[in-house]
Amino acid sequence: MRRLPIFFVLDVSESMVGEPLSQMEEGIEKIVSTLRQDPHSLETVSIGLIAFAGKAKAITPLIDLVSFYPPKMPIGGGTSLGIALDVLMKEIDTQVVKTTLEARGDWQPLVFLITDGKPTDQPQASVARWQKEYADQVSMVAITLGKNADMQVLKQLTDDVLTLESSTEEDFRKFIEWVSASVKAQSQQIEVEGQSSGVSLAKVSEGGLTLVKNTEQYSNSDPDYVILTGKCSKTKKPYLMKYAKIQTAGMDQFIKQERFGLEGAYALDNTYFEWSSEQFTPESVNTSVLDGAPPCPSCGNTIAFAICECGHILCMDGSGFVECPWCDKPLQFDMNGKGGDFNVNRGQG
């Protein structure tokens, strides 16, 4: 049986923490359950999932729809697009059956690459290898969540770069329906016409998507989020604090400085470090542009935003004594002192 291999290459960098990641997890489940109800897809479609942050891994090898079990997505620091492409190319080489003189292999694979940020690695060598050896034989659609992705580098991978600008639940649902419909259409075409021609972009607008034609207009967008990584002093586990850019309008247009409001704090487990890049020089952000300070999402300590001399963020209760979970130094915080603003290191995005 010739399979139709579908690869999802999913960005699980820090900025995806919270709502976007759970939407993505639910989205994959929805795609699989929709395709299972379609006899054509059930017969041909196999799905593989690759997640990437600072590191990239195949979290589900190419598997048929019936056996597919939706995995829990990790979170990590960094957006290593080059490493993600390397993993994708390896998966295509090892999992997709090639057509030989003796036997017909799998159908042309389809790749949905979904990302929300700019690469933090140097992807050029991998991009060049993709162009030279894979681009003609694999059809790829790159989808950006928001405008902060590097459209130029994605355009080098495929002409089909789409952007989902809205992040409402409704629009994400439409987008997921569009992906399911595209895969269904492919498996039908295979059955009826005996060929696969890649995803049709005719109905992208129904999925709430915009085809990116001119990459220039996106080139200067700054990140919408400030993400800070802390470690809980009780559980020793990492957590993220996510601050979203506050849209200033009307009278505020005269205030030049950007501000970021707390969107949430999220407890993670130690797999976070396995998915993060090791080499990373953080940019710093001044706390004066951040609004809101959460309690520790890991242990409930009242202050998640204490900072050690080692430069790292940790949680503490009001008592003032704590051991830094990053460097093990005992710390005493003066709770009566004036809490002035200071610089903290941003995450990798």
Ligand SMILES: [Zn+2]
């Ligand atoms: Zn804590």
Ligand SMILES: [Zn+2]
């Ligand atoms: Zn420390």
